[in-house]
Amino acid sequence: MEYTVGNIAPIFLSPVIAFVINAFFGRKLPRQGDWLATLSIFISFIFSARIFGDFVFGTFATDFFIHKTFTWFDLSHGANIWKVDMGIYIDNMAAIMLLMVSGVAFLIHLFSTWYMDHDEKHGRFFVFLPLFTSAMLGLVLSDNLFSLFIFWEIMGFCSYSLIGIYNKKEAAGDASLKAFMTTRVGDVFLLLGMVAIWMVIGSVAYVDIYAAIAEGKFAGQTVIGISLATFAGLCIFLGGMGKSAQFPLHVWLPDAMMGPTPGSALIHAATMVAAGVYLSLRMYPLMVLGDLTWFIAVIGAITAFGAATIALVQTDIKAVLAFSTISQLGYMMIGVGVGSYNAAFMHLITHAIFKACLFLSAGSVIHSVHEQEMPKLGGLRKYLPYTHFAMMCCTLAIAGIPFFSGFVSKDRILGDALYFGFIAGQNPLLAIVPILGFAGAGLTAFYMFRMMFLTFYGENRMGHHDSHGDEHAHGDHHHGHDIHHEHLDARSNVPLLILSVFTLGVWFAGSLTGQGIVKVFGEKTEWFKILVEAPKVERFVKHPREAFGSTDSRVKAELPKAKYDHQSGYAGPNPDDHKIHSAHVVGAWMSIVIAFLGVFIAFLMYIKKSIKPLASMFPGYTETLKNKYYFDNLYVDVIIKKGLLGLNRFLSWFDMGIFDRFAVDGWAAVNRVLFKASKWFDNVVVDAIGVDGTGVAVNLFNLVLRIVQSGKIQFYFIMLIVVLASYIWTVNI
């Protein structure tokens, strides 16, 4: 099958076109063009599905990729060649990613057409949503860090616009600003790392970077003292941390729920946060070369656990989901760090699906009851059966219950983490990675079920209070507060159900549990594990660069069909398969036990009420958690308000008050002062003191002063003669 502009560009372009049309003519279109946006995403979904099919079911080969480039602009003159290439790079990972992004995005769009109905920002929302999606698709398609960075930033802009879409609210403004700036911190580092690589190996195309790593071009290169690989890898990972809300750059994500819930769904699931992990996976060889994997793992572990703890005390349904996102992203980073490349990516996909579903479900809850504070909800099971079903599936998935996707992916990550932490025999301190990981898994199960129980079970607490419409994220007040029974609707809850179907583990793993072999896909058993693997850099040395439109020179027929052998896919630090396998088995059982434990505790606490809620157990710690470990205060109040702004105020005061006043205007002032001084001397000193007195001494004194006094002719004489004498003296030597 051919890969030409015609059948790849639409993936990225059709949403862009939708964006342009909506941006300019949205108001004139019926329903403000939401259908157009949705349609455009559907188109890109079709094309992505085509590619996916070709990669996964057609060519079933690990090292098959499409790489086509064109010159964006060219600064070459004479012998001096300098040009910037853009292009597309599709391998199995990208193909899967494309399908996921476009699919999830499409369902989110579909849902939004229902959710955002009658919302004042309906039009604007459907301007940015397709742009957001197109940026993510472009990012996945792009073949180099430069274009990746471009789409990366555009996504930042979109998130800025979506989060701040309710511009009447100060909080929205703060949240959007915070989101953009926090991610921007990462972005500039990403730019820096990219520049560093570009200037050393002359390109930032993935394939070239891999080739350079294989050829050892990085060896011996240093930047400000550190080795280039470490520097560049660190910078790029910092970029990933910003976008994927890793500690300590996680602060923006919780506030991101200021936007409409579907927007949050897109940000949290399919697009923005996934980008960071995706980047880290793409640059995995560089991370390994730069010896950063342990760092990534640790950061991931801290994030995973910390966010989970914060999620324990959240009462806002979206806040719980937000922190769970951070936590899950932490798991993905652990995956990257501990070298379980495949599982990390799988978790990215599975998480994207069930998190999207969770947010949409939350959205449907909020939209139908106009309430998102869990203590005020409850017993919604009978009102919202479909939502309840979908949300339960996803909760099971994220909690890591067997048979569900979350279990498969997370368990594999934890298994590798276990190996990484205890068996691989590196620095023993790294044991915290699996420990925190498992602890976080337990907490996840707990708080997710806490959310489920508080929302859908127990008695309905809706009646006990009046409307809190003004607290709603999407602030539309015209709906009544009576809870109407949910019935099946193509736009409101069918998307949820579709998504919830894919929360089953069986789609991703060869088996229901993810362990053992059950041939669900026949020969294609464990397709995911086989097709996705860490790039083998040697493979990329001197591969042909293909111009756009040219036919694909890599004949697929020659490629070996990938086979599933039991051991493949575990890319541990050393392929000590036996240990790895045992670690996985142990890990699997551990995580099952922990997950069920968490669920059980939650059950006791919120259904049986036999255990008092956490808050009452450790009030102090709860306070800390409620304040999210005081990170926001640290950043906003201390660093920015006190530090940065203080410095700026001082500088600008210095600039105008000191530097300008004295150093610059000083020149004029000096002249004026000189002039004034002489004048003052004449008028005050001389006339005041130079009163005529008697006595020789006084007379002499007078004489002197009289001499000095200007306006007196004889002083002129004196001057004349004195200067004359000095002249004569000078000319005679």
Add this chain to the structure above:
Amino acid sequence: MIDQLFGFLGYYIPEVICIVLMTTLLVAESSVKDEHAPRTKIHVYTQIVLGIVLISLFQNLGEKPLHIFHNAVTIDPFSTLMKIIMVVGTMGTVFLSHSSKDIYTNLKSEFSIMAVGVLIGGMLLASANNMLTFYLGLETLSILSYVMSSFKRDESTSTEAGMKYVLYGGLSAGVSLFGISHLYGVFGSIQFGEIARQVPGLEGINLAIVLVSSVLFFVGVGYKISVFPFHMWTPDVYQGAPIPVTSFFAIVPKMAGLATLVRVSFVFLSEGSPLTVSWVGLILVIAAMTMTVGNVTAIGQTSVKRMLAFSSIGHVGMMILGIVVMNESGVQAILFYGIVYMFMTLIAFYITSHLSDMYGTDSYDVFRGLVYKHPLMAIIMASVLFSLAGIPPFSGFVAKFNMFAVVIEKKHYGIAIVAAFNSVIALYYYMKLAKTMIFGQADGEEKVLGFTPLNQAVIIALFIPVLFLGVFWDSAMALAGNASLFIK
């Protein structure tokens, strides 16, 4: 012998006419019955005759240089051009004096008489070829200037100005004369040509004497063109004297002094002269100091007249830079600067004079919001100020450019930098005035009486060269370039 003298007189027509004019003016004045009758006729007469002088000078411009009256006087293009500048300046000031209220009506024609007298002195000075002519010219110039400066008889300031001028002038003349006497002793002659021939051969005690006395001699010229440190009388006298007199002083005596300074420098600094080093160093220091003192002091002034006085000191400092390079291009630069300076100064003083006549003071405030009353005048004044500061496309810039050029050609980068700083300072106080005129809001809407159509026409006429020479200065440069000196 006699007929030869009369033959020489043929080359001396301008001066002769001036002398005739002066005497006839004396007669005419005495014939005026009414004390307070305006002396329009007399002024017209003066202008016409001066016009004739101008024409005859232009005729001389073509002539080949020669010495007349037993080498007492030189007629060379340089001196002729200087004389032309002086005559035009005189005409301008005489015209100003007619409309100016600063001069008592009964002294209006006195002014012309004195002016012409000073002009004669200036001409004599410009073409002096020996010490005696130099001294005569200098004194003719000075003595009449003393009177002019104390023209406002009833005001103590004017009289005081006159008195200071007398005393200072007397002293410096004496000092310079003392120097001359020793030069005479050393060279045994008062002829510039003779001196110039002997200078290279000087050594020993004679050299020492010459060094000293040449400095003494320099005083006489220095105070006339009011360079540092002989400038001190200048602001006082300029302030005390009536505005037409001040403008006259700012042009004619300065030009005369400059002319003779150039000539004398060429006399003493003929190639191979042992004085060159010290002399050039002296001039450099003097130039730098003069500029700086003039400009820095000008900043603080509240009276426009006084500001212009100081700025004129600054400009002189600029002009004498042309001397240090001791070559044709230097002279050329000086001449061009002189021409431009003359026009700019005239306009500046014209407008100041009319305004101070109107309001009785010449403080900056009287210029406030001039652009709303007389846009054209204000724009011209502003342009002249920017021209004085040396901003293109006005001729002041070209003059400054040439001066920089000659200085840098001789690699005197230091003085060039000093000059650069000075022109920034100068721009500052000129701009303050321009600002007052154009940004400020006028208190009243009343028109300035001084700006009669005639006066405006004259001002515009004077402004044309300021603008024209700024853009097409090729011909003027050529004219100045041909005006070479002739000493031996």
Add this chain to the structure above:
Amino acid sequence: MMSLVSYLIISLILFIVGLVVMIARKNIIAILLGIELILNAAALNFVAYSRYVTNNLDGHVFSLFIIVIAAAESAIGLAIVIRFFQIKETIHVDEATQLRN
């Protein structure tokens, strides 16, 4: 027997006396006298030089001119001083300090 040097010394003394007078005395008339002294010093130089050194008449001529011009100058000077006196009723030089920065 007078030699050139003695003339020069005399003239130098005259010159310096003149300067001192001009600086030290407060009476304007006296200052004018100081000018005269200086001029005479110069004149004396000229005559002496032309007598002993140059043996031409330039010096004499010059000194004659000096005398004449000195007369004219002092005439003008005195006239102005009289104006000054009429206005200020004094000829004390320090009274002349109206003009200044």
Add this chain to the structure above:
Amino acid sequence: MNGILNWILWLPIIGMVGIILTPKAKENVIRMMTLVTTSITLILSILLYLKFDTSTADMQFVTKLPWISQFHINYFIGIDGITMLMTFLNALLFFICTLSSWTVTKNIKAYFALLLMLQSTVFGVFFSLDFFLFYVYWEVMLLPMFFLIGIWGGENREYAAIKFFLYTFFGSIFMLVGIIALYYASGKGVDSFNILAHQGGKFTELQVNVFGKSFSFEHLFFWFMFLGFAIKVPVFPFHTWLPHAHVQAPTAVSVILAGVLLKMGTYGFLRIAFPIFPQAAVEYSTIIAVLGLISVIYGAFCAMAQDDVKKLIAYSSVSHMGFVMLGLSAMTTQGMNGAVLQMFNHGTSTAMMFLLIGILYERSHHRWIVKPDGSKGYGGLSTKLPKYTTVFIIGMFASLGLPGLSGFISEALIFLGIYEKFTTITVIAVVGLLIGAAYLLWMFKRMFFGEVNPETEDYEDMNAREVFYMIPLCICVIVFGIFPSPLLNVMKASVGQLVDLLSKY
């Protein structure tokens, strides 16, 4: 063919004379005359672009007429790739400024006359290939600016005008000394005032004597030129005239000042300081880079503390021009190209910002984000003025360098450029990007988000005229952000030539 350039140069003067001749009362006639003049100039410059031969680095559309024979001064104009862009930018901005000045009421005749004079002189600076001509235009340009700021400016205009004038004059007088020195150093020959003839490092050997100390001619006079241009850019220690001038100047003048006049400084480096003194330029490139870096960071920090929108943008252009200086100091292909591109992009984006502030100022008559008394100056604007907000967002994100908008590519190129030479500086300079986003977005948040400020209730949205003149800039910002080749292709030959020259030293 070559006539076009002369027409572009002199047409504004013709327009100015026409305006001077029209009676004061006919205000609309005067406005229309200005508009016609500027629009014809714009059309001509577009024509120029179409006729421009991008393959060569040589001067094109050259006219050379003798002017002052004695000094071999000629009326010598022509353009290359760099000035082509500047020409287009200048023509475009003046056309837009004429429209934006439609609401000026005070003494229209003088205003538009001066505006046209300014345009002609700016063109002159960019076209001149003769040093004397260049200097004359460089100085004459100050006069209209002086009056435009001083008469139509804000409350503290006189101070600002004088400061601007003096400061620039201070720099340029030293430049004059340098120019004359070059004249003699090159032997007073036929080409002694020909800028192009001096280029290529002819003065590396000369020694000069100043105040008795011996200096290398090249190095000494590089600094003379540097002073002249750095003040114009402005680079860090010489930047303080800019905030005053910008804040006091009327909208159109701020636009011109930020859009074109600042570029004259960097243009001076590209055309004069670097090619004529390449050795010194390379030797001192570190100093230039450091100064540029300081401008970037310092400007950004100062901008963040401002409560006056216009002052904020003024400081932001200090910061952005700092990026240009960084790019220049890199002296690499991508760095130089990035710098020139940044000159253009900063011209468009900052012009947008100043125009938008002007539009807002016409409604609110103040520019306080936070008033001195602590109350909000604006707030909730996005609810009241949707069109305005949209354009503002475009301009703002363009100037903070969002990919897809023009600012990004130039900044990225500049970073790629300097990284090769000054890694550490690059690492520090990214902070500039960060703060750059911070102060703009913070300003945006404080002005546009939140409940509608009662004061802003009655503001009406951008009218047709305002929308109309914002459109070209938006197009520039977006199109050149996605597809920069039209600009890069024009300039790369000329820039490449300079890079090759510098790479020899």
